[in-house]
Amino acid sequence: xxxxxxxxxxxxxxxxxxxxxxxxxxxxxxxxxxxxxxxxxxxxxxxxxxxxxxxxxxxxxxxxxxxxxxxxxxxxxxxxxxxxxxxxxxxxxxxxxxxxxxxxxxxxxxxxxx
Amino acid sequence: xxxxxxxxxxxxxxxxxxxxxxxxxxxxxxxxxxxxxxxxxxxxxxxxxxxxxxxxxxxxxxxxxxxxxxxxxxxxxxxxxxxxxxxxxxxxxxxxxxxxxxxxxxxxxxxxx
Numbered sequence: 001x002x003x004x005x006x007x008x009x010x011x012x013x014x015x016x017x018x019x020x021x022x023x024x025x026x027x028x029x030x031x032x033x034x035x036x037x038x039x040x041x042x043x044x045x046x047x048x049x050x051x052x053x054x055x056x057x058x059x060x061x062x063x064x065x066x067x068x069x070x071x072x073x074x075x076x077x078x079x080x081x082x083x084x085x086x087x088x089x090x091x092x093x094x095x096x097x098x099x100x101x102x103x104x105x106x107x108x109x110x111x112x113x114x
Numbered sequence: 115x116x117x118x119x120x121x122x123x124x125x126x127x128x129x130x131x132x133x134x135x136x137x138x139x140x141x142x143x144x145x146x147x148x149x150x151x152x153x154x155x156x157x158x159x160x161x162x163x164x165x166x167x168x169x170x171x172x173x174x175x176x177x178x179x180x181x182x183x184x185x186x187x188x189x190x191x192x193x194x195x196x197x198x199x200x201x202x203x204x205x206x207x208x209x210x211x212x213x214x215x216x217x218x219x220x221x222x223x224x225x226x227x
Contacts, residue, residue: 004157033214043203045214056212091158098213105150107157 002026004106006092012112018080021109025074025094031055032075033095033103034067038088046090049075050098082113116141116211120204120218127194128226135189135221137178137204145206147171147180147187148215153200161189161202199225 005024013019025032034046046065047057051072060067064083069075079086089110093103120137127133139145149161149171162171167182176191187204204218 035215035217042219043205043215043217045216048212048214056214058212059214093158093215102148102160102163103207103215104160105158 006106006109010110014114016081021077023075023092029094029096031095033093035091036088084113087113116208116216118204118218123222126224130193133191133194137187139185139206141208143208143210145208148205149189150203151200194225196225
């Protein structure tokens, strides 16, 4: 069974540009989460999808971030326009059920904004 | 709100030494507790978990016991190996926080041969 995959693995862009990150969850997992770790800080929750619906987007930092999950399959996270403080590692995770179910993580996308 | 505090690193040990990485938490409800590990160049992997008080999670020689009375979930291993060098994250999941994972800062572990 394939794990969670993320693309790209690295992205280097200039301030003001747009970047789109993609996450493919484990097949059959209805729950999809985005987290990020900004340099030197804790991993922070961004948002949670259940199928194609946003269940919780309380962690989204501002309206420059837009997440979608088309058809309840893969998800994209777009940052537009990117700022220097958006640099960090963006992780995606998926789980089959809520509650105590384990969240399985992808390898992350390292975003560098210059 | 909920939070997780874990000991700062880096922690440097010799091979075969005993390991403890402390983790304490605050939560409004009855959380599940997790240890994740990130090996160099890789993503986050679940190491072990415990879903209720007094549960013990274990995997790859690592153990942690969910202690409600001390709100702790310390990670231990009796004899570490060089291959255990990684960053270890303590995290909780609470129904009151919609089951999002709330993370500690991570502890970098360096094992010297």
